[in-house]
Structures are given as C-alpha cells and as structure tokens.
Amino acid sequence: MSPDPLLHLAVALDGAGWHPAAWREPDARPEELFRPGYWTRLVAEAEEGLLDFVTIEDSFGVQSADFNDVDDRVDQVRGRLDAVLVAARVAPVTERIGIVPTIVSTHTEPFHLSKAIASLDYAATGRAGLRVQISAKPYEFALVGRRTTEPVRIQDINTPEVQARIAEHFSEAADYIEVVRRLWDSWEDGAEIRDAATGRFIDRDKLHHIDFEGEWFDVRGPSITPRPPQGQPVVTALGHSTIPYQLIARAADVGFVTPHDREQARAIVEEIRAEQETAGRSSQNLHVFGDLVVFLDETQRAAEERRARLDDLAGQPYASDAHIFTGTPSELADLLADWRHAGLTGYRLRPATLPHDLEQITRRLVPELQARGLFRTAYEASTLRGHLGLPRPASRYAADSALAAL
C-alpha cells in the first residue's frame, strides 16, 4: 500500500488497564467497571485525542491468570460486560472515533454477530469494526457444552498436535469471518427501493443467499440487516505466529502484532505481506499495527517507579505477549517513529492503567506526534474506514447482479 506519512493510533481498553494491579491505582475507578459512564468517559477521552479507534477487550469466560482453568484469585478484576453491547452503548455518544469490540468466533453464531456489527455500524454511523478472537480454553468450551478441547501446556505450544489444534481454531475463525463478510454484502447497496408504483419495498434481485458451506457451519443468508454504512466494517485480529498471520493476511483489514524490537517488526511485516500476496490480496489495503503495553509518565524514572509499585502490589513482575514500554511520551514517540520504518502502519497501545496511561496518550503523546508531523491534527473522515484510508468496497454480489442484468 502507498506509504502514508501519518501514523495510525488505536487504544485497547481492558477493565482497569492491562496491569493486573491497575484497579488499585489512586485514579482507578474499579467500582464503576460495570457502569456505562465508565466506558463512555474512556472512549470520549480517546476521541479527544483524535485516535483512529478503540478496541474493547472481551473473553467468553471469566478472566483467569491460568490459561487452562479458572483461577480463584480475588486480587484481580474478575467479570466483564459483553464488548459488543459496551460498544453499542458508547456509539451514540461519540462522533468520530472507531469502535471495535472483541468477539469470540469459537462459541458464537456468525449470523448473529454479523448483524450485531452491522447494527453497531448503523448506531455509530460508519465507525464499527470487530476484533476476532479464538477460544482454546477448556473452561470456555464448558460454558457452551457442545464440544470439548484439551488443555494446552505452554511448553507444548510448538508440538505438531497443539499446532494442529490451533490451526483448526483459526480455520474456523477464517470461515466465521468469511460468513460475516458475505452477510454484510448479502444486501447490495440500494436494495431498499420503496417503489410505491410497483408496491415493492426492496429489489429482491439485490438480496443474495450466501450459501456458505463449511466444516463447522452452513449459513444460508441473506442477513436480516441491510448492508451497513461502511459496506464492510473493519475486521481486525491479533497474531503472534504464522497461523494467525495467515488469517490477518487473508481476511483482516488491520492486524495487531507484537514485535519486541524493530527487526522483529520487519520480519513479521514481511511475513504478513508475503502471505497477503499469496492470498491474492496485495492490491488491498491491510494495516499492520504494532501492539505495545505502555507505562507513561513525565520522567522515565516516574514511569519505572509506577510500574515497580504496581508489580509489588501484584506480587510479581508484569509480563506480556507485547513489548512493554516504560518511559515518557516523548520517548515513546521516538520508538513509534523508529519502528514504522520496519513497515508498521500504526500502533495499538495498551494502557497499563486507566485512565492515567490513556490520558498520557491523548494529552501528551498525541501532541508530541503532531509536532513531529506524524499524526493528524483533526479528524478528516467520518467513518472508521475513512480514518484508515480504506475505500468503501462494493458488495461482492453487485458484479453478479450487474452481469445478470446484461
């Protein structure tokens, strides 16, 4: 894709922040985590900072420090609201920022989810997206009780057997996204004609059965919801290895990746771009964002001290799949400016604590990037696709109808 002089920035909102002790910070509001105002204030803050979008984290089951089982910890945030509903609650009280809830493909219905995100796109007038996430946790399978899965020991993660299982989950996720996307296209633009003369509300030749048949589900369609304002809301996914990179390259509009330095970033971007070419999508825009956990303060020392204090409260040093940045907004701006030379088109920042690190991003980092000419000084588009420079695609079925009409 053509190089954009500007960086794209998103923020990932998760409970009280990404550090497990974040809820104990003086400015944290843990008693409000289940109230609507908590979420509307955070997203409004992100919008003040002109960010491209927020993602809202979710998980099908309760949070747990143990991958395979529910822990019985009482010292961390447990419980969360459905991210799609949080996104919908926030949509009418924001105006420009993209809203991207996490959805779990393994245990939900693509038909329901497709219309939910289409409806979010209506409520947000063109600012909706989704982040697809798989579930490989045995205790989450037990919440539905239709299938089971075996525990995964972290030391076995690279065995062929575990890799095959992960590949299956991602293959299901790929089918899921395919169904969601086909359903968004299943009503062509302009299908609603309201033609009083002929008595027809719709031109049914512009509605399409999607007739998806796959290993995990068959879906007939069309959607019950007309094509959303963006045509195709923005699909995002997080990946750490080749299998998810393939999903990103084949099916996503934005991929989140977790390099720990610039060279890793370059290698990951190259791998994804190669997959994108293999998938025949090289002409399509695909963003690759670096994910970073951020502890931001006026001085590096203050940031380090805060992180150490949080680690003390948590009883162990904070670890993450993503690179953990601890320092000043200006130093972070240096890093973001540097790593983009590896081909990253933007970043998704995970605030270690809320609202502190979010406010550091919107009130300190953003002005710093703007001063360097690296970030927008006003929203120029009104849709999320617009912020990301993604054109609004025609329905995949529109060409069929056009041919049929010849």
Added chain:
Amino acid sequence: MTKPVKQIHLAAHFPGVNNTTVWSDPAAGSHIEFESFKHFAQTAERAKFDFVFLAEGLRLREQGGRIYDLDVVGRPDTFTVLAALAAVTERIGLTGTINSTFNEPYEVARQFASLDHLSEGRAAWNVVTSWDAFTGENFRRGGYLAEQDRYERAQTFLRTAWELFDSWDGYEILADKESGVFLSDPKAGTFEHHDRHFDIAGRFNVPTSPQERPVIFQAGDSDAGREFAASAADAIFGRHSQLEPGRAFYSDVKRRLPEYGRSSGDLLILPAATFVLGDTDAEAADLAVEVRRAQVSGQTAIKFLEQLWNRDLSAYDPDGPLPEIDPDLSGDSISKGRAADRLYRDRIAVANEYRAEAEAKKLSIRELMIEKTSRQSFIGSAETIATQIDELVQADAADGFILVPHITPGGLDAFADKVVPILQERGRFRADYEGTTLRDHLGLAAPGKDRHAEQPAVAAAGAVS
C-alpha cells in the same frame, strides 16, 4: 366493595416487518437508521411509557421460493439497538425479543446482564422459540430438534439463564484498593446445569445487574404457553385487545397464578394494539379505512390468499371474486418464515368459509382480505381512544397495551401528544416516572426473594411461542 381503579401500563412496539407498517406513506422514514429508533424511544419516554419493544425474525420471509418484497424488509440486531438506545434515553424500559432456539443460555444471559448494567436496570427479554428448519439454515445448530422439544428447550433455556443471573449474590465486588481484595468470593458466578438440552458448568462472568434478572416477557397463547407464563413470566405480550376475548384470556391466565405462589400483580397482561387517531371519531374512521387499504394492497391481498391456498394465484384479479380452484394440500407451505403459516389447519374448510363470506357480503379478494386480516384495535379521537383503553383496563381485559404504530418513526408522536395527557389528567397514567428500573415502572417486586431459594416452579410442558 368498589374495585380499585387500576393504573394503565403503556408501551410502544417499534413498527414491524410486516404489512401493518405502511412504508409507502410520505411520512414514513427509515426502518434501519438508528435515528428512527432514537426518535421512537425518545417519544415513548417523553410520554412516560413503561418500555419500548423490539420484535425479531432471524430469516427473511419467502413466498413461492422468493424473498417477500411487498412489506418492510430488514431490521437491526436487537441487543445492539437496545444498548445504543440506553445511551439516548434515561428511564424507559428496553424489551428485546430473543430466540431460545438459535442461541445458548450462557451467551444470552451474558448479553441481557450486560444490557441491564448498561441501561442501569431497564432490560427485559421476550422469550420466544422457533419451530422451523427454514430459520435454522442460518445457524450452526440448524433445525435439529423436533417441534415439541423446542418448546421444552425454551423453558429449560430460561431456567438455565436464571441460574446464571443468580450465580452472583450481588455483593461480591469489593474493589477495595487498600486491602487489594477485588472479589469477596473466589467462586463468584459458579454454576452447573446438566439436562438433556444443556450440559454446562463454570463461572458466569457478569456480576449481578441492577434488576438482578431482566424482566421476562412471554408471548404464547396456547394452553401450555399460558401455563408457562403463569409460572415464569413477568408480563405477557398478548394478542387479545378486545373486550370479551381479552377478559377471557386475562382471567384464564390470572387464575393460574396461585398454583405457583404468585398473585395477580406478579404477571401483567399487555396485548399488542394498533390505533388510528383523528381529530374526530368520523375523521379517524375515514383514516382507518385508508390505512387498511394501504396495508392490504391488491398484491398483498393475493399474497395473503396464496398463503391459505398454498398455490400461485398471481393470475387472479384482486378486485375480482375468490378462486374456484381449491387450496393445494399436497406440498410444503409456499410461505416460509411467517408466524401465521402454521395456523391453517384445514385449508379447504377455511377457503369455503372465505368464499361464503365473500359471496354473502359481495366482497372482492382485496375487500375480503381487508376484513379478514387484523383491523385496528383503537379508532377515534384522542378522547375516544383514551376512554376505550381505560375501559378495557378497568374491565380486566388487560393491564395496559403495547401500541404498534403503523408509521415509522413518527407514528407514536400524536398518541404521546394527545392521548397520554388525557389519561394523565384522568389520573389513570403516570405524570412522571416514579422509579428508575423497568421493574419499578411495571410495579414488579425485585426477584431477590426467589433468587437463592429453590428455582421458581416451571410448567412441565408447553409452548413459548
């Protein structure tokens, strides 16, 4: 002893995906843009209504193998719209129809508990089930149950959802920064449910919401459906909006309550009702005729007749007599995805009745279908409609009505401006909200007392459609 005067409950049904909704009216707006839902809900809230109601249909209707194109088609996702409406309203209840056949209890319980948090106690669930494999073609699980099993599944689904709502006690979140204790109970949300429909266990991840459980609506009319409502629902979305059938339904349902340890006020009967409002009764009557003609065009009349005849009647003139040919009893229904499809038990007998009535009254196909399909519940001036509603409620034909305007989104405006003030002046309808939750508006007790006692008794069998 004088019977106490009842307060009326009023609610608003967003215009449906069917021919009641007149999309061809110049005043008709979008059925999908959020602004329409916002206008509608804000109008209902301005009028101090109890709640807004959204229906659901999970497959576009088809007839003769093609998508049905004469009515409004297309609607948004129920949960998403209700959560968004929570942002632009403050008090009004938010009732969503959610199918128990094509969902799982854990996910639906999570969504309703989230909606109740995000609306600060205004969520309600109209529990329905689906019977057709046609709709199942859109879902992972497809149409995999026999009809009678689906009804049982629906009941079990609701009972399981309750277990999930009740899996937190409501006091577990301490969030005490000083001591570092977020959760007072390490097992908060633990549940386990095993039966032939659901075999699930684990921890529910949404803490107790303001209403503890969403308000439960039920829409069934069969004997088993009434029993189910009496055992488990807080309100019935009913279909009998006239005096005698309404009274019969009302007393039949309410007499079933004591068996479940419930009293008359624990279950509200709220029939759906349409209205045509005019400056005078005569003007409203004229307008009602016009609306019926708009609702049942010649094409729509033929389509309705085809649903009974179960064959292509497109060659017939809607302004002419009924077909002499008999209904086709051989094949599957040509109409798919409509609730009414299964109602024609004896197509020949009904066709003969229709022919006899058309002949006696000298009616064309279209005129007959205007007669046979639902006409408006309330027609008249504001005074007349206010009086009709009040009389029906005081006569125990209903506890109130769920109004279904025929114009989107402004069809409720005149009712809010003209009829509601009269009911308020007469002291029959609230002048302002007195509580903050939907349970408050409906006068329902919090479920707290039942929550950790035994699960509420649930009727052994029955329909929830």
